[in-house]
Amino acid sequence: MEAAYQKIVRLESQLHPEGVQRAPLWQFVLWLGFFGAVLLWGVYAMFLCWFKGLNQTNMNDYYGFALWIWADLGVIAVGGGAFFTGLLRYVIGKDPLKYIINYAVLIGFICYSSALLILAIDIGQPLRGWFIFWHANVHSMLTEVAFCLSCYFGVLCIEYIPLVLENRKLDEIPFFHHTAHNFHEVMAIFAATGAFLSFFHQGSLGGVAGVLFGRPFAYRPEFYIWPTTFFLFTWSAAACGPCFTILVTKITEAITRKKLVKDNVVELLAKIAGWMLLTYSIAKIADTLYWGFVMLPKHGLQITDFYTNASLIYTKLGGVPWILLIEILCSVIPALILVSKKGRQSKPALVVAVLLGSMCALINRWVMVLQVMAAPIMTFDQFALYFPSWQELATTILPVAYGVILISLSHRYLPVFPQERELNPV
Amino acid sequence: MGETQGHGHQEGHGHAQGSKYGMVIDLDKCTGCGACMVACMAENNVPTKPDETNKLDTITWMRVFKLSNGKAFPEAETCYLPRPCMHCGGKHDAGHSPCVSVCPATATDYSYKTGIVSQIYTRCFGCRYCMGACPYKARYFNWWDPKFPADMKEYLSPDVSVRMRGIVEKCSFCFHRYQRAMDRAFYEGRELEEHEYQTACTQACPAGAITFGDLNNERHMVHKVVNDKHEGHAVLQGRKPFRLLEELDTNPKVYYLSARDWVVKAGNASLRETKPATKKPSGGHH
Ligand code: SF4
Numbered sequence: 001m002e003a004a005y006q007k008i009v010r011l012e013s014q015l016h017p018e019g020v021q022r023a024p025l026w027q028f029v030l031w032l033g034f035f036g037a038v039l040l041w042g043v044y045a046m047f048l049c050w051f052k053g054l055n056q057t058n059m060n061d062y063y064g065f066a067l068w069i070w071a072d073l074g075v076i077a078v079g080g081g082a083f084f085t086g087l088l089r090y091v092i093g094k095d096p097l098k099y100i101i102n103y104a105v106l107i108g109f110i111c112y113s114s115a116l117l118i119l120a121i122d123i124g125q126p127l128r129g130w131f132i133f134w135h136a137n138v139h140s141m142l143t144e145v146a147f148c149l150s151c152y153f154g155v156l157c158i159e160y161i162p163l164v165l166e167n168r169k170l171d172e173i174p175f176f177h178h179t180a181h182n183f184h185e186v187m188a189i190f191a192a193t194g195a196f197l198s199f200f201h202q203g204s205l206g207g208v209a210g211v212l213f214g215r216p217f218a219y220r221p222e223f224y225i226w227p228t229t230f231f232l233f234t235w236s237a238a239a240c241g242p243c244f245t246i247l248v249t250k251i252t253e254a255i256t257r258k259k260l261v262k263d264n265v266v267e268l269l270a271k272i273a274g275w276m277l278l279t280y281s282i283a284k285i286a287d288t289l290y291w292g293f294v295m296l297p298k299h300g301l302q303i304t305d306f307y308t309n310a311s312l313i314y315t316k317l318g319g320v321p322w323i324l325l326i327e328i329l330c331s332v333i334p335a336l337i338l339v340s341k342k343g344r345q346s347k348p349a350l351v352v353a354v355l356l357g358s359m360c361a362l363i364n365r366w367v368m369v370l371q372v373m374a375a376p377i378m379t380f381d382q383f384a385l386y387f388p389s390w391q392e393l394a395t396t397i398l399p400v401a402y403g404v405i406l407i408s409l410s411h412r413y414l415p416v417f418p419q420e421r422e423l424n425p426v
Numbered sequence: 427m428g429e430t431q432g433h434g435h436q437e438g439h440g441h442a443q444g445s446k447y448g449m450v451i452d453l454d455k456c457t458g459c460g461a462c463m464v465a466c467m468a469e470n471n472v473p474t475k476p477d478e479t480n481k482l483d484t485i486t487w488m489r490v491f492k493l494s495n496g497k498a499f500p501e502a503e504t505c506y507l508p509r510p511c512m513h514c515g516g517k518h519d520a521g522h523s524p525c526v527s528v529c530p531a532t533a534t535d536y537s538y539k540t541g542i543v544s545q546i547y548t549r550c551f552g553c554r555y556c557m558g559a560c561p562y563k564a565r566y567f568n569w570w571d572p573k574f575p576a577d578m579k580e581y582l583s584p585d586v587s588v589r590m591r592g593i594v595e596k597c598s599f600c601f602h603r604y605q606r607a608m609d610r611a612f613y614e615g616r617e618l619e620e621h622e623y624q625t626a627c628t629q630a631c632p633a634g635a636i637t638f639g640d641l642n643n644e645r646h647m648v649h650k651v652v653n654d655k656h657e658g659h660a661v662l663q664g665r666k667p668f669r670l671l672e673e674l675d676t677n678p679k680v681y682y683l684s685a686r687d688w689v690v691k692a693g694n695a696s697l698r699e700t701k702p703a704t705k706k707p708s709g710g711h712h
């Protein structure tokens with residue numbers, strides 16, 4: 001028994017990248033087992049939704065878009081680190097970022113595959129999902145999202161595959177070795193394509209809410225042919241995505257108890273994210289002011305209309321529109337920390353900043369989905385409350401478990417962090 | 427007929443606008459009896475659940491809202507407001523309805539022939555984007571498989587398909603009635619008469635609160651009322667037709683009439699007094 005286990009351990013260790021230390025196999029299996037169980041719970045809920053229909057959720061006719069759409073928009077926003085880091089590394093030429101790009105791509109891959117999965121659960125007739133391509137309405141923002149999202153996911157696969165092929169054992173096979181090499185050669189083209197596609201689908205996701213002229217809470221008049229939310233979403237994804245990449249890197253370092261990326265690399269990405277966040281927060285504040293004091297009055301409304309009724313948990317607590325304030329603070333505070341050298345270099349401050357930066361996108365997407373649905377528009381209509389069912393929660397947690405598992409496997413078997421060996425000599 | 431109907435005129439982005447079917451609902455006549463809701467459900471094979479108390483997930487193409495002026499006795503007043511789909515035409519009636527413009531699969535469409543917003547059940551894949559877009563909450567999702575009691579199946583209308591789970595549906599202005607009436611008129615080589623195409627709710631209303639017809643046809647009552655023509659005065663009695671949420675440029679085809687100021691003000695947020703003396707009219711379904 002003992003001998004057999006040792007043999008398995010020995011064989012398994014041959015799959016590890018060279019010259020690095022990995023946790024004992026039993027520990028790894030336990031870890032995978034725990035998240036695997038969570039994943040199965042989510043998969044069970046997913047099948048319930050597919051076979052029994054969306055009556056398994058607590059969505060209703062007032063909340064046709066709810067937790068899932070938020071999760072979708074959220075993961076796509078924080079997954080924006082992949083395209084933006086790729087753009088900085090391959091197109092703009094920020095060379096040090098090559099030490100974190102693998103991880104950014106992996107996180108992006110997880111986020112986007114999760115988004116596609118959630119979308120597949122979220123539609124009422126999943127078998128007709130392809131209608132969005134077949135009967136495409138070119139005027140719909142959702143059509144643009146579907147096309148760009150699918151194409152960009154293809155790009156992410158292409159970016160992730162070479163990393164898989166670099167596994168020690170796979171790399172020994174000449175075909176895989178050369179394939180990975182050739183992929184790397186042309187990666188700049190894919191990075192540029194990815195950035196282009198991301199610009200559009202991140203923006204279109206903003207447009208999904210921004211074009212709703214029947215929903216003045218979300219509606220933004222057009223700037224050129226797009227609502228302003230189009231640009232704000234792209235911008236915030238470029239700002240908050242890298243924050244999330246850094247956050248996950250820091251969490252991974254804490255769990256593996258190892259330094260995986262050098263400080264100068266993280267600081268460079270943090271600095272760029274900081275400036276993006278700062279400019280974003282200025283744009284966001286300007287947009288909010290324009291919306292509240294120019295656009296709404298034009299439509300016969302006042303900004304207070306959205307922050308005065310009974311919708312306490314979404315809008316107002318103790319007389320303050322808390323969610324609006326938190327959203328703005330979550331962009332301004334991390335921006336100020338990250339643009340200052342001192343802030344970036346202090347580890348606690350950096351972690352707080354990237355945490356707030358990631359929350360910034362998540363809260364913004366929450367507001368642009370749930371609050372849009374919550375605000376009654378007819379003066380005599382009711383505010384309705386919504387709380388997700390366990391099936392919705394389980395399927396939303398599913399991607400988290402899936403992400404942890406994929407990261408764990410990738411970290412254990414693939415050379416995700418090029419600086420790991422140098423930083424942790426065995 | 428249809429596209430080239432005599433009363434049509436050029437409007438919007440160069441689309442020849444034929445008929446433009448719409449409604450005028452007299453809120454001072456509506457007693458809130460709910461006959462329109464029942465007639466609509468029966469006419470259009472709308473499925474029901476054993477328990478219909480939760481109005482957030484039950485399907486009511488036509489829904490009667492109960493409005494109150496929020497005042498205490500003896501000034502308390504109630505108004506019942508029937509709300510079908512408004513068949514929004516969007517700006518300049520160009521067919522840019524809130525819901526039609528967003529549907530990614532072209533599963534809901536605006537007809538320039540009739541001004542009716544259709545729903546293509548077999549194409550809708552249930553993304554529910556259109557529901558989020560509609561400010562009148564006129565769109566309903568089929569959360570469950572439609573179930574009809576066995577003996578009720580005999581009463582289903584053969585002209586209207588039942589809808590499956592997972593797709594969106596809404597009021598169609600009883601479009602199958604239009605098709606039926608048009609077929610006959612075409613066969614007989616004449617124009618469609620006003621009385622030949624009427625929605626189920628219009629006919630069911632015992633108070634005669636609903637008037638339906640072609641807003642573009644000068645001979646139709648709805649046209650007269652909306653355009654304040656001489657003959658319409660008997661109906662108008664000094665009241666001005668208004669629409670819900672007009673300020674949003676949805677351009678609905680359902681008009682309302684009321685002599686009560688607070689009811690008119692409930693139709694559009696911009697008409698509110700800066701600070702209502704009493705509570706806002708509270709909502710509720712009937
Ligand atoms: S009322 Fe709603 S469903 Fe009907 S046309 Fe207008 S936006 Fe569409």
Ligand code: SF4
Nearest residue numbers: 529550551553554556
């Ligand atoms: S739910 Fe159906 S009709 Fe509505 S936007 Fe989606 S596909 Fe179109």
